[in-house]
Structures are given as structure tokens and as C-alpha cells.
Amino acid sequence: MSELSPAALLSNLKTRRVVNRGFAVLGILAIAIATLILLVLLSQMLIRGLPRFSGDFFLSFPSRFPEKAGILSAWVGTILVMLVTVTAAVPLGIASGIYLEEYAPKNWLSDFIEVNVTNLAGVPSIIYGLLALGLFVYNLGMGDSILTAGLTLALLILPIVVVTTREALRAVPTNIREAAYATGATKWQVTWDHVLRYSLSSIMTGVIIGLSRAIGETAPLITIGALTYIAFLPEPPLNPDFPFVPLTARFPFLNFQQLFAWLHAPFTVMPIQVFNWVSLPDKDFHINAAAAGSVLIGMTLTMNAFAIYLRHRFRKGIKW
Numbered sequence: 180m181s182e183l184s185p186a187a188l189l190s191n192l193k194t195r196r197v198v199n200r201g202f203a204v205l206g207i208l209a210i211a212i213a214t215l216i217l218l219v220l221l222s223q224m225l226i227r228g229l230p231r232f233s234g235d236f237f238l239s240f241p242s243r244f245p246e247k248a249g250i251l252s253a254w255v256g257t258i259l260v261m262l263v264t265v266t267a268a269v270p271l272g273i274a275s276g277i278y279l280e281e282y283a284p285k286n287w288l289s290d291f292i293e294v295n296v297t298n299l300a301g302v303p304s305i306i307y308g309l310l311a312l313g314l315f316v317y318n319l320g321m322g323d324s325i326l327t328a329g330l331t332l333a334l335l336i337l338p339i340v341v342v343t344t345r346e347a348l349r350a351v352p353t354n355i356r357e358a359a360y361a362t363g364a365t366k367w368q369v370t371w372d373h374v375l376r377y378s379l380s381s382i383m384t385g386v387i388i389g390l391s392r393a394i395g396e397t398a399p400l401i402t403i404g405a406l407t408y409i410a411f412l413p414e415p416p417l418n419p420d421f422p423f424v425p426l427t428a429r430f431p432f433l434n435f436q437q438l439f440a441w442l443h444a445p446f447t448v449m450p451i452q453v454f455n456w457v458s459l460p461d462k463d464f465h466i467n468a469a470a471a472g473s474v475l476i477g478m479t480l481t482m483n484a485f486a487i488y489l490r491h492r493f494r495k496g497i498k499w
Contacts, residue, residue: 225473237251254449256446261393265390267333279345296338296341307335316403316404323406325443326442327403331403343385407454
């Protein structure tokens, strides 16, 4: 193979620079167009639903009269379901990722589990709804409750959290582990005090993606029997009077049955409420749907902002 002349090398280098800049411009242009379209659609939805924004809209139950209909049961149900989802999916997903990456032996079984976990991240959400219907509703007898909904969405985002955790752990440089082992640290001390600390901000990115997907899901919740109309709230875990926490009648012990009664209550969520209003022929309900959709976007952004804040706090002060 003949060597290129300096002039040919210089020409080839200039051509590659032009191609790289062209791809960079195309990428920025594609992102700008997608962002602009998204902002236009969100702005239209917000402007259309703006007349419905009031205290009554947030503090009223759904009604057959569009001007009196509200989203109280929907946004409360969404918060409670997501609370169960976070509590179940995040610790279990992170722990599973740590075990598979740091402790599990590298053999055919771990490879089989890794392939299946990765594939589960792309399974349609309706499949998780059918799984939850058979497992939680029929076999375990949980019914169409907040607990069932939260566990269903936890199953949905669990593979995402596991895969993200493993990738974040792999990204930690090997010299950090070796330095910790050199000081006499155990396997658990290396994992907990060093590896997990450096990877936690990246893990939070996967948690954000998973929760953003879960809060907008409708199909699995409809499958397990979520209500489209509900005019009551779950029983509150705390009492309005002192000592506020529920106690048993005969002994001054905590009444766990009342404390966790809300887990077994029927529910609805914001996506189902939006779907219900959109499917009605009355155009006034479509305005309600636009307002509820804007609130759902606001809840998603608020949840993501809090997760991003936590990620920033975990990353702050860590030096590679």
C-alpha cells in the first residue's frame, strides 16, 4: 500500500473535518426541531387548558358536568401509586444490579439472567398488566388497589433500574477498587463506600427514566382494574387529632391496619382521567383533559427535577 503525500493527507483531514462539522450541525438541527415541536405542542395544551386552572379544579372530584369536574382523586392516586412504585422498585433494582455486577459468579446462569433482564426492559407494558392481573389480583388477592398498581409499575421499571445500575457500576474505574482493596477494605466496604458512591449519580439517571415512564402508563393499570370514575379518597394514615398516629383501642400500640389501609383502597391516576375525558364527545371535557395533561406534565417535571437535584448532590464533591 503506497503512502499518501502530505498534500493528500491534508486534503483528507480537511474533508473529515467538514464531514464531522456537518454531522454536528445535523444533530443540533434535529434536536432543535424536536424540541421546538415539543414546546409548541405543550404550549397549545397549556393554553387550551388554562381556563380550567383553579382551586376547585384541583380540589374537586370528577363530575358529569365539565365545569364542576376536578382531578382531586386522580392526582392523589398518582402520588400514592408512585410512592409505592419508588419504594418497591428503586431499592430492589439497585440491590439486584449490585449483586449481578459485583457478586454473582460469571457463568452461563448469570449471562442468562443478564440477557433476560435486558430483554424485559423492552417488553410492552400491557404484558406487565396481564402478569399483575394473574399474580397480584387473582393469586394473591390484592384486588384493584393502590398496592397492586404500585407493584405493577415497579415490575415495569425494575429492568431499567437494574440495567442502568450495572452500567453505572461498570463505568467506575478499576483503580478505585484496587486502591480500596490495598487499604484492607472488604468486598462490601469497597462496594458500599467507593463503587456505589461514585456510580450513584449515574444510577439516578436510570431511576429518572424509569419513573418518567411509569407515571404516564395507562394500559397496565386499566388491565388490573383501575377506576375511570372515583369520588372518594383513600383513608388517611394519620389522625387529625393528637397524637395524630393511629393507636389501637386497648393498648397504646401503633394501629398498622389503619396506618396502611390506603394501600388497599381503589384508585385512579392522571393518565386514566385524561383518557376518560378525551374519549367523551363533549368538547368541554377535552378542555379538562388538556388542563389535566398539563398538570401531569408538571408532576413529571417536578419529580424529575427532584431526582436531578439528588443526582447533583450525590455527584457534588466527588473527584475522580
